[in-house]
Amino acid sequence: MASTQRAVSPGAALxxxxxxxxxxxxxAPPPGYMSQATKHKSETxxxxxxxxxxxxxxxxxxxxxxxxxxxxxxxKTTTKSTFPLVRVKKVDSIEHVTDFQSASDHTITLxxxxxxxxxxxxxxxxxxxxxxxxxSVFEDGRDFTTxxxxxxxxxxxxxxxxxxxxxRWKFRGPxxxxxxxxxxxxxxxxSVRARRSEFRQFxxxxxxxxxxxxxxxxIAEQDLNTPQTAIPAVKAEEITEEDLLEYxxxxxxxxxELFNLVSKFLDLAPVSNxxxxxxxxxxxxxxxxxxxxxxxxxxxAADGPPITHPSAGLSYLRxxxxxxxxxxxxxxxxxxxIKARIVTPRFGVTNQNPKIGVNGxxxxxxxxxxxxxxxxxxxxxxxxxxxxxxGLNDFDPSQLGGSKVYVQVQTANVDATGKVQLxxxxxxxxxxxxxxxxxxxxxxxxxxxxxxxxxxxxxxVPSGERKYMPNRKFGSxxxxxxxxxxxxxx
Amino acid sequence: xxxxxxxxxxxxxxxxxxxxxxxACQFSQQAPLQASTSHSRSAAMSxxxxxxSMLNLDSSSKRGGQDATEGVSSIFDDFRSKRRTQxxxxxxxxxxxxxxxxxxxxxxxxxxxxxxxxxxxxxxxLSEVEAAKWRKMTSVQRDLVDLLGLRPLDMYANFSVVSxxxxxxxxxxxxxxxxxxxxxxxxxxxxxxxxxxLGIHPSVHRHPELLMRSGHMTxxxxxxxxxxxxxx
Numbered sequence: 233m234a235s236t237q238r239a240v241s242p243g244a245a246l247x248x249x250x251x252x253x254x255x256x257x258x259x260a261p262p263p264g265y266m267s268q269a270t271k272h273k274s275e276t277x278x279x280x281x282x283x284x285x286x287x288x289x290x291x292x293x294x295x296x297x298x299x300x301x302x303x304x305x306x307x308k309t310t311t312k313s314t315f316p317l318v319r320v321k322k323v324d325s326i327e328h329v330t331d332f333q334s335a336s337d338h339t340i341t342l343x344x345x346x347x348x349x350x351x352x353x354x355x356x357x358x359x360x361x362x363x364x365x366x367x368s369v370f371e372d373g374r375d376f377t378t379x380x381x382x383x384x385x386x387x388x389x390x391x392x393x394x395x396x397x398x399x400r401w402k403f404r405g406p407x408x409x410x411x412x413x414x415x416x417x418x419x420x421x422x423s424v425r426a427r428r429s430e431f432r433q434f435x436x437x438x439x440x441x442x443x444x445x446x447x448x449x450x451i452a453e454q455d456l457n458t459p460q461t462a463i464p465a466v467k468a469e470e471i472t473e474e475d476l477l478e479y480x481x482x483x484x485x486x487x488x489e490l491f492n493l494v495s496k497f498l499d500l501a502p503v504s505n506x507x508x509x510x511x512x513x514x515x516x517x518x519x520x521x522x523x524x525x526x527x528x529x530x531x532x533a534a535d536g537p538p539i540t541h542p543s544a545g546l547s548y549l550r551x552x553x554x555x556x557x558x559x560x561x562x563x564x565x566x567x568x569x570i571k572a573r574i575v576t577p578r579f580g581v582t583n584q585n586p587k588i589g590v591n592g593x594x595x596x597x598x599x600x601x602x603x604x605x606x607x608x609x610x611x612x613x614x615x616x617x618x619x620x621x622x623g624l625n626d627f628d629p630s631q632l633g634g635s636k637v638y639v640q641v642q643t644a645n646v647d648a649t650g651k652v653q654l655x656x657x658x659x660x661x662x663x664x665x666x667x668x669x670x671x672x673x674x675x676x677x678x679x680x681x682x683x684x685x686x687x688x689x690x691x692x693v694p695s696g697e698r699k700y701m702p703n704r705k706f707g708s709x710x711x712x713x714x715x716x717x718x719x720x721x722x
Numbered sequence: 723x724x725x726x727x728x729x730x731x732x733x734x735x736x737x738x739x740x741x742x743x744x745x746a747c748q749f750s751q752q753a754p755l756q757a758s759t760s761h762s763r764s765a766a767m768s769x770x771x772x773x774x775s776m777l778n779l780d781s782s783s784k785r786g787g788q789d790a791t792e793g794v795s796s797i798f799d800d801f802r803s804k805r806r807t808q809x810x811x812x813x814x815x816x817x818x819x820x821x822x823x824x825x826x827x828x829x830x831x832x833x834x835x836x837x838x839x840x841x842x843x844x845x846x847x848l849s850e851v852e853a854a855k856w857r858k859m860t861s862v863q864r865d866l867v868d869l870l871g872l873r874p875l876d877m878y879a880n881f882s883v884v885s886x887x888x889x890x891x892x893x894x895x896x897x898x899x900x901x902x903x904x905x906x907x908x909x910x911x912x913x914x915x916x917x918x919x920l921g922i923h924p925s926v927h928r929h930p931e932l933l934m935r936s937g938h939m940t941x942x943x944x945x946x947x948x949x950x951x952x953x954x
Contacts (some may be wrong), residue, residue, distance in 0.1 A: 269862055269863065269866055269901075271859045271860055271861075272856055272857070272859070273856070273857075274835075274855035274858070275855075276846075276852065276855065277835075277847055277855075278841075278843055278847050279842070280841060280842055306738070336844070337846065341733075341842055341844065343926055402844075412870055412873075413871035414868050414870050414872075415869070415870045416871070417870075496919055528806075575837055575843070575848075577830070579823070579826070579827075580826075580827065580830035581830050583826060584836070587837040587839075589837075592842055592843055593840065593841075593842060593846065594837045594838065594840060594841040594843065595839060597840045613812050619937070626822065627826040627829050627830050628826070629825060629826065649840075651840025651841070652840055684867060701924075719750050
């Protein structure tokens with residue numbers, strides 16, 4: 233277009249293409265939940281997502297401090313790091329300095345995340361966590377923000393499991409379940425109260441449409457020959473004040489219908505109806521002889537819609553259903569395990585769920601019973617979680633660099649505060665060993681030799697505990713239960 | 723329940739003396755070690771014929787009774803050692819575990835940050851500099867009255883709230899500590915004064931009912947630790 237390619241002076245063109253002017257303004261910081269309202273916090277902790285642009289420069293320019301800004305950045309602080317990554321908070325502050333800090337935290341985390349080949353999926357409700365059907369956030373029926381007819385067509389497909397309008401991830405109104413009382417009061421007084429007359433008009437239109445439908449159906453019942461198009465529709469202007477008052481009174485007794493109307497008018501994000509709509513105790517809130525459209529919850533109803541696109545721009549992969557190939561062992565059933573850090577063990581000063589740090593993202597242990605779960609402490613079998621994952625229950629100071637565990641990540645999704653939630657799976661010992669061998673932490677051959685040369689333990693089941701112990705070996709295939717000594721003798 | 727004694731050993735030695743001996747062993751550190759050495763010795767010896775020991779029940783201590791006693795006590799020790807495994811130093815396994823737990827807890831006290839799912843961390847976040855920041859008490863940055871939509875003047879009877887905005891000496895907390903806006907700070911101050919004036923809240927210290935429960939409310943991280951830690 234001609235208007236955008238307007239001729240500018242050389243000086244202006246230079247300025248426009250310069251780094252100084254091409255810096256985008258920072259996005260809003262992560263909603264700090266309540267962290268700002270607490271007494272224990274850190275200003276310098278890594279934020280949940282980056283808000284500023286990361287700037288880099290060629291190494292030759294870095295050596296002279298040239299990052300493309302008004303003044304060179306100090307060499308002492310910018311030349312030590314391996315990668316030149318800087319975030320500039322203010323190009324020119326009032327003290328005549330460039331306010332910058334290292335941006336390697338977010339940038340390297342992004343790089344590590346990309347290495348995981350993770351795909352983002354629509355959140356799965358808790359009751360389906362055991363065997364979830366993962367749907368990519370980029371699917372046509374999910375990745376839309378406005379209720380346009382073309383979008384609805386995709387959403388209304390055979391696998392549609394809810395109100396197609398509620399499957400989108402962006403809403404104009406807030407998510408009520410995630411607001412504090414103060415925020416809710418402010419929202420009502422600032423945004424909602426001023427729209428009362430507009431809402432009355434909205435109700436008039438609804439009532440007019442309802443009346444038209446009622447009249448049409450009654451006429452159709454009486455006389456089949458009259459075409460419905462011949463009858464003029466009831467207009468909103470024809471609705472009298474008395475009619476509207478009567479309708480409003482009826483709505484007050486019908487909470488379900490009222491919430492539907494209000495949430496449609498304000499375009500509220502869906503809230504979970506698991507407790508209200510289908511619970512037997514709430515049946516009193518439904519009008520008798522009336523048809524209700526009860527949908528399953530929107531995927532974002534339980535924890536709120538994300539503040540960004542549900543992929544957060546971190547990954548554009550649609551699925552993880554691809555096979556990795558190993559140079560020796562061939563195609564692998566599972567993806568390579570990821571070495572993760574046990575950031576918080578189970579029993580610290582305060583007991584809590586252990587937290588696993590996967591490539592810079594904190595993740596919970598799987599919600600279902602896995603090898604991460606807390607087993608009985610006096611479990612005599614060799615596979616209690618304490619032995620299986622050292623450092624998971626208690627902090628292990630003897631581990632240089634902290635305790636690590638190899639994990640399998642199933643999927644990722646973005647929550648209402650823009651944080652990335654990784655869903656971990658149970659560990660797969662075979663995959664772990666393959667990965668350990670690949671990175672040189674494990675020698676499979678030496679391990680096999682050691683295992684074969686060990687004497688077979690005597691078979692004895694303690695009288696008190698007669699149970700099936702699958703991981704205990706009382707003999708092995710090569711020695712046919714004869715023990716290691718016999719192998720050496722023959 | 724006394725240990726089950728096999729048939730042969732029962733005739734070797736009066737059961738009472740061996741039982742008391744092994745009971746005494748339970749509380750001494752050295753005795754099990756001796757018993758385990760004597761066990762191998764007694765296993766090598768052949769048992770005396772049962773009929774002869776039946777005849778010499780009262781004088782059994784003279785003729786080979788020592789070995790038989792040790793034999794019985796070793797059976798009891800065998801039975802017992804399955805539950806209490808020992809390290810070569812003679813220390814019980816449980817003791818070592820508890821000591822390790824104390825050490826872990828001491829380390830965990832140095833890492834006060836409560837991580838939430840989805841938090842990001844870089845190497846810097848695991849450093850001691852950052853840990854010190856999370857341990858320090860800072861002022862609240864957000865106005866809790868606005869955030870929670872409270873009406874302070876209606877809450878003068880709620881001594882938990884009143885106590886939150888008072889120092890232990892009964893003074894009203896200042897704005898630096900409460901993090902309130904001037905408007906809400908005035909309301910909160912009025913709430914405290916009203917509560918004290920009505921005699922609902924003491925003017926010199928915290929409310930006694932809160933003091934009564936303060937043991938449960940003290941965060942574990944700031945609780946005193948005994949000389950040997952919490953676990954041993």
